Amino acid sequence: MAFEELLEDPVIQKYLHELVGPKGMPVAAAPPDGEVTDEELAEELGLELNDVRRALFILYENDLASYRRLRDEDSGWLTYLWTFEYNKIPEQLEEEMHRLLDGIEQRREYELANEFYLCEVCGVRFEFGEAMEFGFECPDCGSSLDAMENTRLIDAMEARIDELRGELNVDNTELEAQ
Ligand SMILES: [Zn+2]
Structure with missing residues (x-):
């Protein structure tokens, strides 16, 4: 090209x-x-x-x-x-997108595998284990830590994953069977 x-x-x-x-x-x-x-x-x-x-x-x-x-x-x-040597660009972009896809997929697994608690005052999120250690009180300001939904975040990641898989022509069923 x-x-x-x-x-x-x-x-x-x-x-x-x-x-x-x-x-x-x-x-x-x-x-x-x-x-x-x-x-x-x-x-x-x-x-x-x-x-x-x-x-x-x-x-x-x-x-x-x-x-x-x-x-x-x-x-x-x-x-x-x-x-x-720009003839290598398409190949490199594809590798880059594969790395991005792997990263988002790992992050999605992490989000799915954990429960999160939020201090609304500080805007800081804690994993369940951390929140429990702090007695469900924010270590910085003392506010109570509330259970936090991450469904929307996961949905957004899944949309991006689908998009990337589409661009890379990665077969979804094949990946899920691995
Ligand atoms: Zn706080």
Whole structure:
């Protein structure tokens, strides 16, 4: 897939934005074909060299850019030639979504397996065992701790889980059989 097409995808834009931040976004959003130096990018995009380098390094750490070094034989200076490797983005996004899905599923198990008590004054939630240890009184303000429903939270998680499974084409029945 061409870089331009990839970059029109709002999910991919968001992914890149989360990686490099607003200052790095001009770099991440304008991948040149072929090799480029950090100085060239800074000049072309009108950015601080440090911001360009920071963005390039984040992309490198996430396997979205690579570089090779050239030494100028006269001056001895090192030049870094960068190549953007955005062809890996779809695969990486999918891995990211799998991690997210696992996280939410674990959290859902935790919510289902526990009872919770709330101090409405402090807005702090306690597990049943903790609440019992404190004699169902808030350790900070002394208010009574009341049983708290988490059904809505669980519903919201389940909706997100369904959504992610849909996007990832994960078969629900297959997962539940595991
Ligand atoms: Zn309290």
